[in-house]
Amino acid sequence: MRALLQRVSEASVTVEGAVVGQCGPGLLILVCAMPGDTSDTAKTLAKKVSKLRLFKDDAGKMNLSILQTGGSALVVSQFTLAADTSRGNRPGFSGAAKPDEAEALYLQFAQELLDLGVETETGKFGADMSVGLTNDGPVTIWLDTQTD
Template sequence: MRAVVQRVSKASVDVDGQTVAAVGRGLVVLVGVGRGDTEEDARYLAEKVVHLRIFPDEDDKLNRSVLDIGGAVLAVSQFTLWGDCRKGRRPSFVDAAPSDQARCLYEAFLQALRDHGVPVETGVFKETMAVHLTNDGPVTILLDSRKAF
């Protein structure tokens, strides 16, 4: 599984012009499920997300996690994180998991976040969404459960 993690002061998701989810201070996590990913990948990624120390402490050092600050996570499924652009001009998505598998593992990721006690809001799986966010910092981190980067 892959994730783009952004530290935000606020964020929301709209579907068909209606806001379906919103958070204040916390994280926006764009999540992509790849072929061959498992529930272990979902748990690993959730563990990594909730413990990432990317919020400042009293000395302005990045020493606090979303758990430490009492923040929330807005998680949005995004298969395009598996787009392979190494060849040609159109991304190939053959490495993205099939929809049923992706939904299952995305939901496992959400549950793993909740199991850590983090408030979680979500986009709508397989819908076209408008994600609005104010990136705080900006701070953006890339994660991969296979540790490819």
């Protein structure tokens, strides 16, 4: 799985004019399931995200995890993280998992975060979503379970 984490003051997802998910201080997590990913992959990624020290401690150093700060997460499916731009000018997305498989892994990843104690909301899989955020830092981290 691939994930792009952004530390945010706030974030929200709107579909057809209605807010379907939001979070306060915490992480906006864009997630893409890849071929070969399994439920274990989703579980491993959620554990990694929950423990990453991306938040400032009292000394201003990034020493705290989302669990330690009590932050929340907004998880949004993002198949374009699988973009292949190696040929031509139009990205290819055949490197993303098939929709049924991808949706199940995306939802499992969000549930795993919730089970670990991170307040978690989601976007709407497959929808045309508007994502709003206030980036904090900015802090943006790329994770890829195939290379991490």
